[in-house]
Amino acid sequence: MLCVFASELARTCFVHQNGGLTESVSVWLNIIKKGTRVSSGHCLLLLRLRLSRLGKFADKIAFLTVILGARCFHAMQIEGGSLASLDVLGLQRFPLKRSMSGIGLTRSLDFKAGSPLVVKATGIKTQKTDRADNPAGWEDMSGMKKLGVMEVDPMLTAHQDHLQYRFREYMKRKTEIEKVEGSLENFAKGFENFGFTRDGSCTVYREWAPAAAAAQLIGDFNNWDGSNHNLQRDEFGVWSIRLPDEDGVSAVPHGSKVKFRMQKVDGTWVDRIPAWIKYAVVDPNVFAAYYDGVHWDPPAAEKYQFKHARPEKPVAPIIYEAHVGMSSKEPVVTSYRKFADEVLPRIKANNYNTIQLMAIMEHAYYGCFGYHVTNFFAASSRSGTPEDLKYLIDKAHSMGLRVLMDVVHSHASTNAVDGLAGYNLDQTSQDSYFHSGARGYHKLWDSRLFNYGSWEVQRFLLSNLRWWMEEYMFDGFRFDGVTSMLYHHHGLNMCFTGNYHEYFSEATDVDAVVYLMLANELVHNLLRDATVIAEDVSGMPTLCRPVEEGGIGFDYRLAMAVPDKWIEYLKDRKDENWSMGDIVHTLTNRRYTEPCVGYAESHDQSMVGDKTFSFLLMDKEMYFNMSTQQPANLIVDRGIALHKMIHFITMALGGEGYLNFMGNEFGHPEWIDFPRDGNNWSFDKCRRRWDLLDNEQLRYKFMNNFNRAMIALEEEFQFVSSSKQYISCADESQKLIVFEKGDLVVVFNFHPTNTYSGLKVGCDVPGKYRICLDSDAAEFGGHSRVDHKVDHFTSPEGEPGKPETNYNNRPHSFMIMAPSRSCQAYCRVPE
Numbered sequence: 001m002l003c004v005f006a007s008e009l010a011r012t013c014f015v016h017q018n019g020g021l022t023e024s025v026s027v028w029l030n031i032i033k034k035g036t037r038v039s040s041g042h043c044l045l046l047l048r049l050r051l052s053r054l055g056k057f058a059d060k061i062a063f064l065t066v067i068l069g070a071r072c073f074h075a076m077q078i079e080g081g082s083l084a085s086l087d088v089l090g091l092q093r094f095p096l097k098r099s100m101s102g103i104g105l106t107r108s109l110d111f112k113a114g115s116p117l118v119v120k121a122t123g124i125k126t127q128k129t130d131r132a133d134n135p136a137g138w139e140d141m142s143g144m145k146k147l148g149v150m151e152v153d154p155m156l157t158a159h160q161d162h163l164q165y166r167f168r169e170y171m172k173r174k175t176e177i178e179k180v181e182g183s184l185e186n187f188a189k190g191f192e193n194f195g196f197t198r199d200g201s202c203t204v205y206r207e208w209a210p211a212a213a214a215a216q217l218i219g220d221f222n223n224w225d226g227s228n229h230n231l232q233r234d235e236f237g238v239w240s241i242r243l244p245d246e247d248g249v250s251a252v253p254h255g256s257k258v259k260f261r262m263q264k265v266d267g268t269w270v271d272r273i274p275a276w277i278k279y280a281v282v283d284p285n286v287f288a289a290y291y292d293g294v295h296w297d298p299p300a301a302e303k304y305q306f307k308h309a310r311p312e313k314p315v316a317p318i319i320y321e322a323h324v325g326m327s328s329k330e331p332v333v334t335s336y337r338k339f340a341d342e343v344l345p346r347i348k349a350n351n352y353n354t355i356q357l358m359a360i361m362e363h364a365y366y367g368c369f370g371y372h373v374t375n376f377f378a379a380s381s382r383s384g385t386p387e388d389l390k391y392l393i394d395k396a397h398s399m400g401l402r403v404l405m406d407v408v409h410s411h412a413s414t415n416a417v418d419g420l421a422g423y424n425l426d427q428t429s430q431d432s433y434f435h436s437g438a439r440g441y442h443k444l445w446d447s448r449l450f451n452y453g454s455w456e457v458q459r460f461l462l463s464n465l466r467w468w469m470e471e472y473m474f475d476g477f478r479f480d481g482v483t484s485m486l487y488h489h490h491g492l493n494m495c496f497t498g499n500y501h502e503y504f505s506e507a508t509d510v511d512a513v514v515y516l517m518l519a520n521e522l523v524h525n526l527l528r529d530a531t532v533i534a535e536d537v538s539g540m541p542t543l544c545r546p547v548e549e550g551g552i553g554f555d556y557r558l559a560m561a562v563p564d565k566w567i568e569y570l571k572d573r574k575d576e577n578w579s580m581g582d583i584v585h586t587l588t589n590r591r592y593t594e595p596c597v598g599y600a601e602s603h604d605q606s607m608v609g610d611k612t613f614s615f616l617l618m619d620k621e622m623y624f625n626m627s628t629q630q631p632a633n634l635i636v637d638r639g640i641a642l643h644k645m646i647h648f649i650t651m652a653l654g655g656e657g658y659l660n661f662m663g664n665e666f667g668h669p670e671w672i673d674f675p676r677d678g679n680n681w682s683f684d685k686c687r688r689r690w691d692l693l694d695n696e697q698l699r700y701k702f703m704n705n706f707n708r709a710m711i712a713l714e715e716e717f718q719f720v721s722s723s724k725q726y727i728s729c730a731d732e733s734q735k736l737i738v739f740e741k742g743d744l745v746v747v748f749n750f751h752p753t754n755t756y757s758g759l760k761v762g763c764d765v766p767g768k769y770r771i772c773l774d775s776d777a778a779e780f781g782g783h784s785r786v787d788h789k790v791d792h793f794t795s796p797e798g799e800p801g802k803p804e805t806n807y808n809n810r811p812h813s814f815m816i817m818a819p820s821r822s823c824q825a826y827c828r829v830p831e
Helices: 004-015 019-036 040-047 051-068 150-153 156-182 336-347 386-398 455-471 482-486 512-525 559-573 581-588 613-618 634-654 692-693 700-717
Strands: 077-079 085-089 095-099 106-109 118-122 197-198 203-208 214-219 238-244 257-263 269-272 292-294 318-323 354-358 374-378 400-409 476-479 531-534 556-558 594-598 657-661 725-731 734-742 744-749 754-763 768-774 811-816 822-829
Touching: 156 512, 214 238, 318 336, 336 386, 354 613, 374 455, 386 400, 400 455, 400 531, 455 512, 476 512, 482 512, 512 531, 559 581, 559 613, 559 634, 581 634, 581 725, 581 734, 594 634, 613 634, 634 657, 634 700, 634 734, 634 744, 634 822, 657 700, 692 700, 700 768, 725 754, 734 754, 744 754, 744 811, 811 822
Parallel strands: 077 118, 318 354, 318 657, 354 400, 400 476, 476 531, 531 556, 556 594, 594 657
Antiparallel strands: 085 118, 095 106, 197 203, 203 238, 214 257, 257 269, 257 292, 725 734, 734 744, 744 822, 754 811, 768 822
16 A cells, blocks of 8 residues: 555655755655654655655645644555545544744644545546646746735745745646646536537537446436436546437427436436536425426527626626525515516616626525525526526616626535535545545535545536626626635634734645636636625635736635624624724725725625614614604614614725625615525515615615715715725724725714714815715705705815824814714815
8 A cells, every 4th residue: 555655755765865855755754654753843844845856746745744734643544556646535633733923822723533644646537638747838836936926915925835836736737727628718618518518410418427337318308218318438437428309309308307317336326417407497386396407408589699798897896795586575586587677776776886696506495595506507497597597687787787696616515316416426536526525524514515626626617607607697706605615624613813824824725726716817817807706704815816926816805804893893882882993993904905895794694593784773673663754763863873884984994895785775674584494484584675665754765875875975986996095083082983085084973972063184185175975964864963065174284294293194184063973975176
């Protein structure tokens, strides 16, 4: 079992006869033979080796050192004959503690108990060539120039080895793809070869299932009898069949229900939905019925033809996050067309420029909110057909709205009957979409985890992105669960402090990072103006830097700490204990070279077990005291005021983009709860109460009016993405926050009772200022305490060129009135 690995080491020692190099390799040889423990000194010695001098085998040693370079670990067992790649399995439980540089903290990684660490050396198979160790066009690491991300952030230099290692792995894989497939874009055309395709007068079906012993294609086209439709297997585990047309009609007509039947090694047969299926349906009249794949190939007359071009990319994405199924005021699943006709006009009226659609990829369990995907290429049939979804997107484009898709590549449903997990027949990771063992299972999500280093998995996922962009004209993606992808620990039980060692270590899943780099390059190659957003709670540096700099390539990261902070304040702090400095710090604490999308509340904040912000603020009062026909009581008055302020300050300071979940713009009450056994399969909390907004006698309209006005302000002044940002005041006693953002001067008074008349606020540019947004205006449910006709003229402060003599470090100031629990924005106007 050890002979292959040992002989390779011995050969390397013989070829490279020089001191430290030979000594290091000998150390590893002794480890394997004797099962000794590895000291940190040995690990560091090995890391110092020049990779160019060790070539192929050094890559393997460096990999083991980076992934396993702890204070100590048990010797590993080596299996297999090919050393083309490494697959780490069955990690033994041991505490892994590392000191955090400069701050005296420790971090513990606890791996699952099992047998001693097993490292399998396996070959990566492709249809044309094996993986090259030094592909043409790839420059050796010893000659690699300093990555651009380190020019942007010199602190990353301490992690240069890790960053260059992952960039090299990316370049190697990209070069392999270009050599075999011609280009990354061609590689991502898997849907033209897999699943159902047309070749002249034949229907061709292909499926990658290397673990199957035999395979058949079944469906209503052959009465579910596959005995005459056996598939042939090639050397790479791809099964295929060609079905000639019959009298000019496809052997598998459009709309046929189909499944892939495969035989397991024990002789039993199982039926699965084709992995590349474009549509899947279930009988709505049968409880817990299984899905069927549907061959979707409508005649030209029935195919939707896009009529409108993609809108231009906005300076800042102002995103409306929406779930089509729950978008009706009725307790039903809404259709794509009804959403397009009834909800899109509401979104446009509130001045959003981007829609983010959730739960588009087919998911057998509705209650998963679309995050346990079963069929990755299929648009969810609950809301209609693929052509109906195209109608929705085309109509959004006609309104100037870009459409992003919430894509789930971080995991897959464990549903083996309806989904991709059914292709796992206990084979090795090499022959599966997923890792085997504990590495292939997310215990918190109860889902399967992809093997991102696999050639065929990369083909599947990259093709999936291209499919949605080209077939449906999506303008980009929001990648779900990126934190889980980036780390072997998936972010579980981790509290990220911002220390760089938390991001660049043996805990990083480099295979996943490389996949994300490839994905971002592909998307932007296909559509230069695409918008790609990462849902990452860790804040990994380089996540939103370009791939060519050594970054991962996302355009934005969701600022996920912001809603958590607001929830903390709304649940646990009295108004008088709100910290202005803490609020400002949370909203502005980000990497300004890596854009963020700020938000106060998305769908996450209102799921069952929690509440929308409006309901946290007003609770049961929303049932009885929202009528405009009676004076607002103190709870409702406070709730509406803070709801407006929280969303506006988050938009203004929380990122370079802004997101709002459907309904929260008007203070939707209660929470979201999908039909399930625990609520007697009720749809009551799985809808949007537009009737509350449309009722002129209810106060919901005030929050919606303000939401529309603040986004209109962004449309006029484009302050969200402005690099000009200065916080001149965060006064804890007065509960005041004053800042400049773009061309605006903005004042927030969070004090519950104090109104400040004649308040001096600092500014940079002199001139005449006038109010351009006031949360206290009557149209927003306020008390109209500010006179909008008053002009505010600046006065110079201190001595020119001496900031210390200025007012709050600003060279000019003007006087205003700041009512309690309100916010105002001022803009400069011609004198």
